[in-house]
Amino acid sequence: MKGVSGNPSGRPKQDPEVKEIFKAALPHAAERLVQLIDSRKELVAIKAIEIIFDRTQGKAPQAVSMDLTGGLDIRAQIRAVLLERANCLSNDDKDEKTQLNDGHEGK
Numbered sequence: 001m002k003g004v005s006g007n008p009s010g011r012p013k014q015d016p017e018v019k020e021i022f023k024a025a026l027p028h029a030a031e032r033l034v035q036l037i038d039s040r041k042e043l044v045a046i047k048a049i050e051i052i053f054d055r056t057q058g059k060a061p062q063a064v065s066m067d068l069t070g071g072l073d074i075r076a077q078i079r080a081v082l083l084e085r086a087n088c089l090s091n092d093d094k095d096e097k098t099q100l101n102d103g104h105e106g107k
Contacts, residue, residue: 036048 033048033052037045037052039045039048
């Protein structure tokens with residue numbers, strides 16, 4: 001529904017005590033993450049580097065590619081899909097009525 005929030009209460013409130021505990025652990029967590037850069041396991045080192053970069057530089061932008069040269073504009077494509085579905089539903093209704101009528105004819 002337009003204008004109605006799916007989450008009227010907003011984000012759930014965090015327990016302030018838990019938040020303080022995590023805040024106090026941040027320096028240790030950051031130090032450990034830096035240590036993992038030198039891990040003998042390459043995947044661990046790469047993940048640590050990725051996390052540090054994401055937190056300090058921001059995540060790298062991801063390219064999105066769309067091919068809209070298919071001939072039909074998006075509204076026409078949606079209309080075609082909806083009509084196809086409506087026809088399928090209509091045919092299903094006809095089949096169901098035929099089956100019902102076939103079942104009652106012999107009685």
